[in-house]
Amino acid sequence: MLVGKNGPGKIALCLMLSLFLGFGSLIVPGTANAVTGENEVTLALSSSTAEIGDEITASGIADPDTWVSIKVVDETGNIVFYDAVKSEDSGAYSCTFRVPISSGILTVVAGYGTNVATGDLTVTTDVTTDVTLELSSYGAKVGDVITTSGTAGPDTWISIKVVDETGNIVFYDAVKSKAGGDYSCEFRVPQVSPGTLTVVAGYGTNVASKPLVISEGGDVTLESIMITKPATKLVYIKGDSLDISGLEVTGHYSNGTSRVETITTANVSDFDSSKPGRQLLTITINGKTATYEVTITKPIEAKKDQTITIEDDPVTITVPVEASGAKIDVADKKESLPLIAVRAATDVGKVEMAIPEGTKISKAPADWNGKIQLPVKLDKPNVPKDELKDIDESDICVISVGAKDSDGNDIVLEFDQAVRLLIPGQKDRTAAYVRNGKLIKITRSLAQDKQAFANDNNNIPKGEEAALDVGNDKVIWTKHFTEFLTYKSKETTPDKPGTGGGGGGGGAFFGGTAIKADQGGKLSGHGATVEIPGKAFEKDFRVKIEKATNAAGLPMPQGGKLASEVVDITKNEKGDFTKPITITMTFDKSKVDDKAEIGLYWYDSSSKTWNLLDNIEVDMDKATVSGETTHFTKFAVIAVTFVEEVPPTPPVVVLTDITGHWAEASIKALVDKGAIAGYPDHTFQPNRTITRAEFAKVLVKAFELEAKDGKVFEDTASHWAKDDIATANAHGIIKGYSDQKFGPNDLITREQVAVMVTRAAKLTASDQAPVFTDSAKISDWAKEAVVSAAEAGIINGYPDGSFQP
Structure with missing residues (x-):
């Protein structure tokens, strides 16, 4: 018994009864329309002649709000292009397509049901413009150099891909063809196992491929x-x-x-x-x-108010919460410190500090006693209250490290190498330090969290510092010791809301993070991170990330809702960037359902619309989305739920030449299923033969096979049925004559049909011999399938008892 999605045997049986004695080529319909209305479909082409690759627009009038199928059929009856467009309220429709590789006169068909219009399109370019491909050798060993060469369109970029047997691309390059269309590209066979690689050259659907057999490498060492x-x-x-x-x-x-x-x-x-x-x-x-x-390193656990003398061995010092006041004494090692790693427990987590081996204390008062306080968390920084007027004091983290004199004032200590300080859980917060009672924001961002990069005085000058986010933490690289802190700013109203690209001029204090034009930089805040490449702007500038005001009043795209805060990113200099900058924002997963599509959008205040950034990348595990832009404005993560259109009811298709035919009922069943349709003249031509490609299309439709990436053969790469052939191949239903050839336009034989249907319907193989009078003519590879189909009642043979395979 056959089991399909519409009940036992219905789909497969309809297929087989309609196909086993042969019927005509098929025109496969697209999205069906509800009913045929009162407007007669019209069709006009933007040109009646074209070359391969030219764009042609088909346009006309149909019923309002109706799906119109656009088909392009070559002189042999093969569909070489198919699409469907919906007409406007006025009934107007248009569809643009690129002329495929073909020759002669193409017939363009537009319409639905029996309401269709046709137009002729003469292709003037010869098919010899197809991409060709030759290899300098079709057998090689790992490490051999292979030259690919051939012809293509003139001055055209040709992609060269080498694919292994599992579908992985093991080599890729692109070359531009010469004025005469010639191209060539060399590649060295990568480290792969013996087997067959497929070399593919071309562009779009115009491709050629060749096999390259890889043998054992011999003396490769x-x-x-x-x-x-x-x-x-x-x-x-x-x-x-x-x-x-x-x-x-x-x-x-x-x-x-x-x-x-x-x-x-x-x-x-x-x-x-x-x-x-x-x-x-x-x-x-x-x-x-x-x-x-x-x-x-030698492990040391600090005790309250203990002074640990640093000697020659590298050390890792653990500082419990209760060990406040612990210090290290480096008086004898000022010229060259061993590696000193510190892990200090605090109420925000483990604060880490690392002084690299060989570090010299390059600046210190002459009367300094050589003692350095290990990292300790303070309740607030030692600055006047006025210094904190723009800071949310309820969300501040202060870490003190260094030395103080007898009056409690900071002793300035500087190092010739950068010291790394990690403050856990402080991602997206502003970093700052205290000097002489002043709060100084750290505006320098570091591109790499590496010792050598931080040591470079071009990245962090002597006696200065930089900060960056690493995971969920804030890392400060510093060449001096003092109090360091991270904080959030108070919510304030920007001086110039909606400035987008940002400010410029004025003289009013802008604040923000300073960015060097030649170096670029990275900054974070309010769940957003901005990465600016070097030389993306003509001069130095400052950037601010702030929470947007009045965000609730901004219009949303249809079906969209906010999945993040709306941030306003501005700079103090006018003008767009000359290189794309990357913006990454976090979002709330609870605001995203399975049907929603996540995107990072920028707000256009003039049109009051949200627009998707370029090159969107979504990381659901990290709940982040990034994109590229060349200007600043308001940004937000928006989840858009698209309303699925209810498929319209298919029209009644009336075929004029099947009445009384032995397969009439089955043909109608397949038409109702949407697996087949008729010709533009409303005929079906039931006694014509069918090609291998057309049968693959019918199988995919009738068995409702899920689309999959299967084998693309040399002769199907630019074929209209490429996707259906690949899908049927991926489901194990069809195979090619060889790894390179499928024969899509070959007429299908009855024994090929038997094999394909048996695989599609998952019939149990039979070990019985065929009972037809011409069984000897059935190929060995098809005999089990023919018997299985016959036992299932799908095949009855001809009246004379023959099968005619």
Whole structure:
């Protein structure tokens, strides 16, 4: 018994009874219309002649608010383009399509049901403009150089892809063809397993492909290895186990290829965490080595008011909450400190500080006693009340580190290397420090959270600092010690609401974060992060991120609702950016349902509309969405729920030449199903044959197969039924004559139909012999399928007992 979505056997049986004795080529309909109204469909083409690749607009009048099918049929009856558009209230419709690879006269058909209009389109370009592809060799080993060459349109960019047997792209490049259309591109066979690669060249649907057989590589050897990404953990406490998380090692081979190697801790030697000091670890893969350095630190737990003398060994100091007043004494190590890592427990989490090995205290008072207070959290900064007038004091975090004199004043200490201070949970807050009773905002942003980058005086000048967000934390890289703090500003009304691109001139205090034009920068606030590349603006400027006022009064797109705050991002200089800047915003997952589409939008105050940013990327796990823009204004994450249109009721299709035909009932059933339709003249031509591509289309429609990415053959890459053939292939229903050829325009045979239908209906294979008088003519590969279909009552054969495979 056959089981389909419409009940046992209904779909498959209708298909088979209508197809096994052969019927005509099919014109597959698109979205159906409710009824045929009173307007006769008209059709006009923007040109009656065109070359391959030209755009043609089909337009005319139909019934109002009605779906109009647009089909382009070649001289052999094959559909080479299909689309459907909805007419306007006036009945006007239009559809633009690009002329596919074809020749001769194409027939353009527009309409629905029996209400159709046609027009002729003469293609003047010869089909020899198809992309061609040749390989310098069709067999190779890993590391061999292969040249792809061929012809295409003149001065056209050609994509070259090499795809492995699992569908992964293992090489990609693009070259521009010459004025005469010639192109060529070399690639080296990457490190892949023996098998067959597919080389694809072309653009759009105009592509060519060739197989490249890869054999065993012979004497390919590993020549060297290199660390391409460092391990995440480079500082250990005495007794820790080795952790190679994040470590990436790339192997380079004698044939010129490379790959990321698989490594475990077994590949790493010389690790010994039993004694403090620096260690050089060795990675070994097939006799080749690479090294990297780690530091083993001596663990120390600080006690209240304790002074810990720093000696030669690197240390990791743990500071419990109750150990306030703990200090380190570096008097004997001012010229070169060992690595000092500090982990101080506070009510906001673990504050971390790291002084790198070899750091010199470059500036200190002559009478300084060499003691440095370890990080401690204060209730408020030591500044006059007036300094806090713009700060939300209920949401402030102050970390004091450094030295004070006998009167409690800061002692200025500066270092020749940057010290890293991490304050947990302070992402998106403003960072600042205290000097001489003044609160100074940290405006410099750092592009990389790396020691070498922070040490560079071009990134952080001597005695200065920078801040950035790392995960959910705030990291401050500083070359001086004092009180550091993070905070949120009080909600204030901007001086110039709605300035969009931002301010300029004036003389009024703007505030915000300073950005160097040549370096760019990154800043965060109110759930938004702005990343500005270097040389994106002509001069230095300042940027502010503020919560937008009167956001509740802004109009929303149809079906849209806010999933984040609305932020107003402004700068103090007029003009757009010359490079795209990236904006990332967090959103509330609880405001997003399964039917909603998340996007990052900018507000156009002149048209009062929200517009989607370019290059949108959504990370549902992190609840963030990013996009690109070249100007500032209001931004927000908006979830838009699109209302699904109820499919219109299909029209009654009247076919004039099936009355009394033996397959009339089955044909009507398939028409009602939407799997087939008739020709523009309202005939069905039931006794004509059907091609392999047309049958694939009918199978996909009749069995309601889910669209999947399957095999695209050389001769289906630009075929109108490419997607249906690929879907049927992915479902295991159809195969090609070979890996490259499917034969979409070949007439289908009855034994091919039997095999495809048996697979689609998932019939159990039969081990019985065929009972037809011409069974000897049935191919061995089709015999089980023919018997299974016959046993299911799908095939009855011809009156003379033959099957005629």
